[in-house]
Amino acid sequence: MTSSTIPGGATIRPIKGPDEIALFNRLPYTINHELADDLAERRRRPEWMWVALHGDRLLARLAWWGRSGDSTPMLLDILDVDEGAEDLTEVAQALYETAAKQVLPSGAIPPEYGRFVPADWREDPATYRAVRLRMGVLESGGARLTVERLRLEWRPGAGLPTPDQRLAFRPAGDTDELVALMTRTLDGTLDAHSRMDLAQMSPDEAAVKHYEQELATYSSPRQWWRIATLGEDGEPVGFVVPARNAYHPVIAYLGVVPAHRGHGYVDGLLAEGTRILAAENVPRIRAATDLGNAPMANAFARAGYVNFERAINMAWQ
Template sequence: MTTSPDRVTIRPITGPDEVDLFNGLPYTINHELADDLAGLRRRPEWMWVALHGDRLLARVAWWGRSGDSSPLLLDILDVDDTAEDVTEVAQTLYETAAKQVLPTGTTPPEYGRFVPADWHEDPDAYRAVRLRMGVLENVGAHLTVERLRLEWAPAAGVPKPDQRLAFRPVGDTDELIALMTRVLDGTLDAHSRGDLAQMSAHEVAVKHYEQEFAAYSSPRQWWRVGTLGRDGDPVGFVVPARNAYHPVIAYLGVVPEHRGHGYVDGLLAEGTRVLAEEHVPRIRAATDLGNAPMANAFARAGYVNFERAVNMAW
């Protein structure tokens, strides 16, 4: 615990009994935090607050996969927007907490924050988002990508299938990784392009599989390969799944030699159909703001942009 000269106390929460205190600042995922603690995706020692008496001025928290010994993502950095400038308090909070939470000598985990879809146009939202980004810019972070968060609801209807395509379950992990490796050629995804600057396409595919797909508890039988006709060549694949929070289209890709023929619509329609048949209330997805072809495919399939996300890295 640290107490600054102006009597701001900086400390981690003591346990699940202080979730309500931590949730004293509004954010779209507050309702998930208690379950995250119970599911070991968060730890009390990864969730820090800056208090002036009983008033919560700022907070910071990291997230990891269930049981991880160190966090994978910084996903909460908030301030009391009704207070006078608390940028310095928030920066001190982050630096103090990071020294305790993050392994010495490692690059800090990426920061990801959900923001309103119209945050660039709304002056209040813009000011709030930029304040939080500014805190991390002051400690060396920079914007890497802005992403669209997308949602399909049953009222939108299941997209029509592409009659040119047949579908089968993914054969095994090796087949999926091989397909992922192929679709990375020419990818527009910023995270994938960043990884490709440091490792081979196969290594990037393995990393993505191990960090995300391997943890899904939903059936692997949902994952689909799309082929030209029943016994034709694969044109791509789609991974409908359920993560710890929502049914999702986790990944979708068309192999390079089959791009430009509209097969993305059929792959997305199949992934949507698989989840819709489970009677889910919604399906979530995301794509980079700059990936116009994928964003347009989601729009054609009835997915709406309900939020955005900003990602920053060191």
């Protein structure tokens, strides 16, 4: 990796290693406290973390994220500028273009951009400008908004949601059965990422992709996963995947098959997933759903989950 200098005298380069985390973290963000561990666990690499410097002053930074062991990053999740400075749009654009040329495979579609933002980001003028600056930098390079998502959190003080006595639960131990249920739940999905997949592949292929790229990567016990049936011997109505990612306990996936939608079973599935994780004495449970998925957002609210942030996702087509 090499450094470069842009008009105005800013030097663009990757960080030199973990010793420069303090430099990288001079610009604030809600996940700064995770970056040192990410480097240690190789979810990030120094060569994936870039800065634009004017002397000792940090003007802008960006970083990609990947799973431990990945040779290329999966997500661009940090792009920041010094908001107390003059307009640094051109610096941020040069930073992204320079870093992308050296980090990403030539000719490949860049990884998606995902950014956590305050839940009320549109209501505060300064926050709105900062979010729009980042989006504008990436839009100039061909990215477009994919979806805005609600980030949700349950804490023990909210109390456990009420179980649905109509449902019985059993472990989702059979991969083929779970993937088949996932395939069925994709019919009529409101999830933007799933709809993007379905525009390019069959429902079965989309379900297998999601299983292999996300669910199969969790190290938390698979025994937590549950399939819900109508009574002990009834047919499956849906499933829930409580898990733990690298950072938090999460409701990783929840689906109700189309024939059983509209009967409130989503509340029982969410209650069961929450109960399983709460039994581990966790301090919080995280979840997310698309801003436009009102039925799922309402179910989380009924279960005591609070919208504490949002996420902006952008992609290159």
